[in-house]
Amino acid sequence: VETLWFSFLAFMITMYVVLDGLDLGIGALHLLLARTDAERDEAAGAIGPIWNGNEVWLIAAGGVLFMIFPKVYAAAFSGLYLGLILALWLLVGRGLGLELRHQLDNPLWRQGCDAVFALSSAGLAFVFGVALGNVVRGVPLNRDGYFHLPLFDILNWYAVLIGVFGMTVLAMHGAGFLALRTTGALADRAGRWARALWWPSAALFVGLIAPTYEVRAGMFTNLRDHPWRLIFPLIAVTALAAAFALQRRGAWARAFVSTSLFIAGLLAAAAAGLYPRVLPAYENRPYSLTIDNGIAGETVLKTALIWWPLAVLLACSYFGFAYRMLFRAR
Amino acid sequence: MDDYVLIDRLQFTLTVTFHYLFPILTMGLALFVAYAKSVAYLGRPGRRLRLLRRTAAEREHHEALARFWAKIFAVNFAFGVVTGIPLEFQFGTNWAAFSNYAGGVIGTTLAMEGMFAFFAESVFVGIFLFASGRVSPRLHWMSALMVFAGSWLSAWFIVATNAWMQHPVGYTGSGGNVEMESFWALMTNPWLPWQYLHTVVGAATTGAFVIAALGAFYLLMDRHGEIAKASLRIGVVAALILTLLQIFPTGDRSAHAVAVRQPPAFAAMEGMFESQEGAPLVIIGNPDTEQRRLESVVEMPKLLSFLTSQRWNQRLTGLDDIPEDRWPDSVALVYYAYHIMVGLGTLLLVVAAAAAVLLWRGGLYSSRPMLWTLMLAWPFTYIANIAGWITAETGRQPWVAYGLLRTQNGASPVTSVPAGTAVFTLLGFAGLYVLLGILFVLFMVRIVSRGPDDRTLATAGSR
Numbered sequence: 035v036e037t038l039w040f041s042f043l044a045f046m047i048t049m050y051v052v053l054d055g056l057d058l059g060i061g062a063l064h065l066l067l068a069r070t071d072a073e074r075d076e077a078a079g080a081i082g083p084i085w086n087g088n089e090v091w092l093i094a095a096g097g098v099l100f101m102i103f104p105k106v107y108a109a110a111f112s113g114l115y116l117g118l119i120l121a122l123w124l125l126v127g128r129g130l131g132l133e134l135r136h137q138l139d140n141p142l143w144r145q146g147c148d149a150v151f152a153l154s155s156a157g158l159a160f161v162f163g164v165a166l167g168n169v170v171r172g173v174p175l176n177r178d179g180y181f182h183l184p185l186f187d188i189l190n191w192y193a194v195l196i197g198v199f200g201m202t203v204l205a206m207h208g209a210g211f212l213a214l215r216t217t218g219a220l221a222d223r224a225g226r227w228a229r230a231l232w233w234p235s236a237a238l239f240v241g242l243i244a245p246t247y248e249v250r251a252g253m254f255t256n257l258r259d260h261p262w263r264l265i266f267p268l269i270a271v272t273a274l275a276a277a278f279a280l281q282r283r284g285a286w287a288r289a290f291v292s293t294s295l296f297i298a299g300l301l302a303a304a305a306a307g308l309y310p311r312v313l314p315a316y317e318n319r320p321y322s323l324t325i326d327n328g329i330a331g332e333t334v335l336k337t338a339l340i341w342w343p344l345a346v347l348l349a350c351s352y353f354g355f356a357y358r359m360l361f362r363a364r
Numbered sequence: 365m366d367d368y369v370l371i372d373r374l375q376f377t378l379t380v381t382f383h384y385l386f387p388i389l390t391m392g393l394a395l396f397v398a399y400a401k402s403v404a405y406l407g408r409p410g411r412r413l414r415l416l417r418r419t420a421a422e423r424e425h426h427e428a429l430a431r432f433w434a435k436i437f438a439v440n441f442a443f444g445v446v447t448g449i450p451l452e453f454q455f456g457t458n459w460a461a462f463s464n465y466a467g468g469v470i471g472t473t474l475a476m477e478g479m480f481a482f483f484a485e486s487v488f489v490g491i492f493l494f495a496s497g498r499v500s501p502r503l504h505w506m507s508a509l510m511v512f513a514g515s516w517l518s519a520w521f522i523v524a525t526n527a528w529m530q531h532p533v534g535y536t537g538s539g540g541n542v543e544m545e546s547f548w549a550l551m552t553n554p555w556l557p558w559q560y561l562h563t564v565v566g567a568a569t570t571g572a573f574v575i576a577a578l579g580a581f582y583l584l585m586d587r588h589g590e591i592a593k594a595s596l597r598i599g600v601v602a603a604l605i606l607t608l609l610q611i612f613p614t615g616d617r618s619a620h621a622v623a624v625r626q627p628p629a630f631a632a633m634e635g636m637f638e639s640q641e642g643a644p645l646v647i648i649g650n651p652d653t654e655q656r657r658l659e660s661v662v663e664m665p666k667l668l669s670f671l672t673s674q675r676w677n678q679r680l681t682g683l684d685d686i687p688e689d690r691w692p693d694s695v696a697l698v699y700y701a702y703h704i705m706v707g708l709g710t711l712l713l714v715v716a717a718a719a720a721v722l723l724w725r726g727g728l729y730s731s732r733p734m735l736w737t738l739m740l741a742w743p744f745t746y747i748a749n750i751a752g753w754i755t756a757e758t759g760r761q762p763w764v765a766y767g768l769l770r771t772q773n774g775a776s777p778v779t780s781v782p783a784g785t786a787v788f789t790l791l792g793f794a795g796l797y798v799l800l801g802i803l804f805v806l807f808m809v810r811i812v813s814r815g816p817d818d819r820t821l822a823t824a825g826s827r
Contacts, residue, residue, distance in 0.1 A: 083494035086445060087486040094478035096452055101475040104467020104541075111456025111463075112776040118457050119450075119789045123796060126446040130800070133442040137807055180460065182780045330468045331536075331543030338472065345479035352487040359491065359499065 035335050036325040039102045040312065042342065044305040046098055050091035051162070051301060052207075052294045057085040058162075059208020061128060061155020062201060064148055067209065067227055071141065073220045074148055078132055080215040083360060085132060087353065089125070094349075101338060105179050105328040106313045113173055113181040114165065117188045121161045127154035156201060163200025167193030170304055171249040172316040179323060192249050199238040203300075206231035207293040210277075214286035228289070229281045236274060239300075250317050253307030263306040270299030368783035372458040372775045375790040379450050381750060382797045386444030388749050391515050391564060392571020393437045396598065398512040400430035405505040425594040430508070432591075432816035433575065438493050439807050443800060445486075450793070452478075458781065462764050462774030468543040469535050470525045473550065477521035485514030516564055523560045524550060529765050530756065531555040531625050542768065555625065558617040559756075565609050566749045569712070572602035573742040576719070580738040582815065583729060591816050593729055596738070600723050603716035610709055616671070622759065623672050623680075626766065629759030631683045632695045633702040634668055639682040642666040646703075653695045656684070692761045701754035708748040715741050 060067075060081055068074040100107045111118055131151030135144050171192050174181045209228035213221050247254055257263050273295035280289035308314060313323040329335070404427040407418040418426070452474065455463045488510035491499065499507075528534075534549025535542040544550065576599025582592035623630040631637075635646050637656040645667035649658035669678040683691060692698045715737055722728040728735075760766055764774040775781075 083490035086442075087483065087490055089445075089449075090478065090482045090486045093449060093452060093482055094475070097471070097475035097478035100452075100455065100463065100467055101471030104463055104471055107456045107467060107471075108460035108463040108776075111453060112458070112460035112780040115457050115776075115781045115785060116789070118453060119792070122450045122453060123792065125449055126796065126800070129442060129446040130803075133439075134803065134807070137439065137810070178777070179464070180777050180780045182782075330471060333544045333547065334468060334472055337544070337547040338475070341476065342479065345476070345483075349479065349483040352483055356487045356491055360494075 035339070036329055037310075038339075039329070039335060040305070040309060040325050043095065043098055043102060044302060046091060046095035048298045048301045050088070050095055051204075052297050053088035053091055054085070055159070055204040055297060056208045056211040056290075057081045057088055058128075058155045058159045059204040059206065060212050061132075061151055061208070062159055062205050063209055063212075063224075063227060064152040064155065067212070067223055068220060069223075071144060074144070075136070076216050076220055077212060078135060078151075080212060082132070084356065086129070087356065089129070098338075098342070101334060102330055103312050103323070103325075103328045104330055106323045109175060109179050109181060109323060110169075110173075110313050113175075113183055114168065114188055115182075116185040117161060117165065117168075117183075121158060121165075124154040124157045124161065127151070128158060159201040159204045160197040163197035164189065164193040166200065166301075166304065167196030169313065170196070170246065170253070170308065172314040172319070172322070174319075175313070175315045175321040175323065177321060179321070179328075192245055195238075195242060195245060199235075199242055202231060202238060203235050203293075203297060206235050206277075207290075207297065210281065210286060210290045210293055214290055225281070225284065225286070232274075232278055232281060236278075239270075239274065250307075250314075252317060253304075256307050256309070257303070260306075263303075266299050266303035266306050268299075270296050270303060273299055368778045368781070368786055369772055369775045371783055371786040371790055372781075373771065375458060375786060375793060376454060378790065378797065379447070379454065379793055381753075382801070383444065383447040383451055384750065384753065385746060386440050386447060387515070387519070388567045388570045388746060389440045389574065390437065390444050391519060391567035392569070392574065393433050393440070394508075394512040394515045394571075395568050396571050396575055396602070397430050397433050397437060398508045399598070400426040400433070401505045401508040404430060405501055421590070422594070425591050428591050428816050429575075429595055429598075434493060435811050436574075436808065438489075439804070439811065441489060443804055447797070447800070458776055458786065459764075459774050460776035460780065462769060465541045465769050465774070466529075466765055468541060469532075469550070470528055472544060472547065473521045473525040473528070477518050477525075481514050481518030481521060483514075484510055485518065488514065519564050519567070520560055523563055524553065524556055526756070527553045527556040527559050530559070530760055531621075532765055532768055542765075555621050558614055558621060562610065562614040562618045562752070565606055565614055566745075566752060569603065569606040569610055570742065570745040570749060572599050572606055572716075573712070573738075573745045575599040576603055576738045577740070577742045578812065580735040581812070584732065584735050584739065588816055596728065597723065600716065600719045600728070600738070603712070604720040607709065607713040607716045611713060615706075615709065620672065626759060627681045628683065628686045628690050629692060629698060631681060631686065632692045632698040633755060633759060635695075635699045636668075636680060636682040637684060639679065639685045641669070641679045642677045643668040643672075643680040645671065648703075651696050651699045689762070692759055694758060694761075698755060698759045701751045701758065705748050705751040705755060708744045708751070712741065712744060712748065 060077060064074065064077060068077040096107075127150050131147045131149075131154060135147035135151065138144070168183070168188060168190070171190065173183060206228050209224045209231060212224035213228055216224065257267070273292045277289050277292035277296060280286075280292055310325045311322045312325060312328050315322045403416050403418055404423045406413050407416045407423050407426070409417060411417065455474075488507040492504065492507040492511055528550060531553060532542070533553045534544060534546040536545045537543050575595050579592045579594070579596025579599055582588045583596065619630070619633075622633065634643070635649055635651045635658050636643060637651075637658070642665070644663035644665045646658060647662045647664065649661040649663070651658055666676045669680055670676050672678065672680060683695065719728060719734055719738055722731055722734055762770050762772065764771040
């Protein structure tokens with residue numbers, strides 16, 4: 035049961051990164067990619083009706099983390115305090131920049147909102163990467179299950195690298211979605227950006243293997259000891275290769291699926307490599323929070339096993355419905 | 365300023381109070397948007413629902429009102445979303461010890477809020493606002509209903525969480541942490557139904573006064589004649605019903621729950637420093653906690669005993685019979701918050717009743733004093749809503765989970781979140797929220813001054 039919940043949580047986080055990742059990617063490139071006011075309007079319109087639903091995956095994943103692994107929730111959020119609060123502020127900036135830009139028909143107002151939207155989105159893509167980097171690297175958990183990382187320790191070299199990687203991949207992901215959802219010069223430019231960003235994404239992907247081994251060799255031995263888990267990195271590699279070919283053929287729908295699978299494969303590989311740890315301590319240090327010592331009581335798990343699949347089914351049907359409608363309304 | 369628990373409390377007070385200003389109107393307007401859409405869609409002569417049947421012109425007005433309210437709703441909703449996320453995460457950032465202690469119980473209700481309510485709400489808000497005119501009328505009407513259902517469902521789960529903190533049920537363990545024993549007990553918490561109804565009816569009251577104020581404003585400005593009248597009519601009738609419900613039974617039953625289950629909070633609310641038989645109901649009075657007495661009192665003899673127990677001479681427990689370490693840490697704050705809520709609630713009922721009488725007699729649309737009153741009444745509904753929550757939350761002190769965990773012991777360890785760090789984020793939130801508040805007011809003024817005739821749509825990329 036614990037393993038099941040570990041996978042469900044990983045699934046929700048993956049959904050968040052894939053879905054809101056495209057909003058963040060589009061946001062990060064907003065100023066560079068969409069040049070004129072009309073283009074920026076179109077870019078914002080491409081995610082206008084969906085960004086909020088996508089963001090709910092984060093809120094819901096946070097709620098499920100709180101429910102299933104309360105100790106991890108308490109430790110991670112208080113330990114990474116400043117990083118977390120920074121992310122919250124950026125989420126405010128992203129949401130309002132996007133929602134308020136069309137409320138005033140004034141060029142300066144729009145440019146201001148565009149800048150807030152773009153910078154917050156880029157910042158968020160980076161901060162979420164940093165968060166992932168810290169989880170992979172581990173945190174200095176103490177005996178009571180807490181830790182404290184000052185801001186500049188949150189921004190350690192490894193986490194920053196993962197942050198940059200996250201920003202690059204999400205930008206590629208978002209640009210691909212924009213190429214799919216828009217037309218004309220904007221779509222062309224988005225396509226060029228997506229193709230160009232493939233190279234740094236691939237380079238960072240390969241380049242980060244060694245640093246990851248440096249901070250958490252256990253991840254690799256973990257995968258080696260359970261060979262079936264190698265399927266996740268394999269999916270990531272295949273999807274990345276497929277994205278290359280599909281982007282160049284201009285098959286943006288399938289290219290978008292590929293970049294989604296690439297992100298999902300990466301996150302699943304990280305989760306599989308960390309399992310059974312949910313919030314690991316530094317490599318070879320005690321007090322990691324695992325699926326055994328961090329989990330909630332049995333009643334919670336059993337009750338949730340009844341309602342959670344139902345809720346996910348409902349949520350997915352809303353999303354399927356909304357996205358289909360959106361694509362038809364084009 | 366180095367008391368880190370105080371800083372954490374101030375930050376939560378600031379963020380939760382500021383956030384809640386938006387859901388009040390989200391829940392309130394969602395109800396009225398759903399109603400107006402239902403009339404516009406279901407009110408055609410051929411339909412069976414006689415109650416909603418209207419003439420073509422009236423259906424047109426309802427459609428126009430729904431479209432107009434949706435614009436206010438859209439901005440309000442966006443502010444609610446962005447200010448709401450910090451709350452869920454602050455349980456972990458600033459209240460890690462409490463999360464650790466109670467996550468095994470309240471994690472479930474919080475997760476369910478996200479899974480069941482927020483997905484439905486956010487997706488259908490997207491459809492409702494973005495796809496107006498691009499989807500079938502039936503789907504558009506249904507998405508209005510889903511938005512309403514989602515927002516009221518989310519209130520259920522969040523109030524269920526709060527009800528557990530007010531009156532913990534269905535848990536086991538007490539030392540290091542608590543675990544949920546029965547989900548059913550959580551959902552049937554005796555505290556929950558009345559607190560929920562009191563909360564959502566309060567929000568709906570704000571919605572009613574806001575649309576009445578919009579109608580009154582346009583009538584006074586001599587704009588949008590028929591639509592303004594429809595807005596005013598709906599608002600006034602709803603305001604009367606809702607303010608009545610707010611006092612009885614929801615308010616009465618909520619106070620009763622406090623009297624039975626949180627005697628110290630009840631004594632503080634009523635300013636009752638001494639236990640007494642035939643306790644009076646204090647209408648006005650200034651509590652002096654040092655001297656343990658009320659000054660400048662206007663009271664109704666024996667009424668409090670009667671309201672609480674239906675017996676005039678019932679003995680009620682005052683603060684003197686309760687150990688001081690179980691008193692709320694500010695008796696005066698609890699007392700004033702409660703009296704402000706009750707006082708405003710009563711005044712709002714009087715306003716709504718007077719307006720309803722005028723409406724019935726046919727003089728409302730031309731009575732300028734009444735229109736002025738209605739135009740200016742809505743802010744007091746916000747104050748009453750917030751004051752009610754301050755009563756509930758400060759009345760529960762010194763506990764974060766009543767009788768189980770003291771607030772002092774619920775904050776994140778100072779080793780994880782130093783006081784200085786928390787001061788920085790408190791200041792950051794304060795600055796950010798001042799800016800957001802200014803922007804919100806600017807946009808509201810703009811939407812209202814443009815009025816229902818403005819045909820621009822309410823969401824991004826729909827120019």
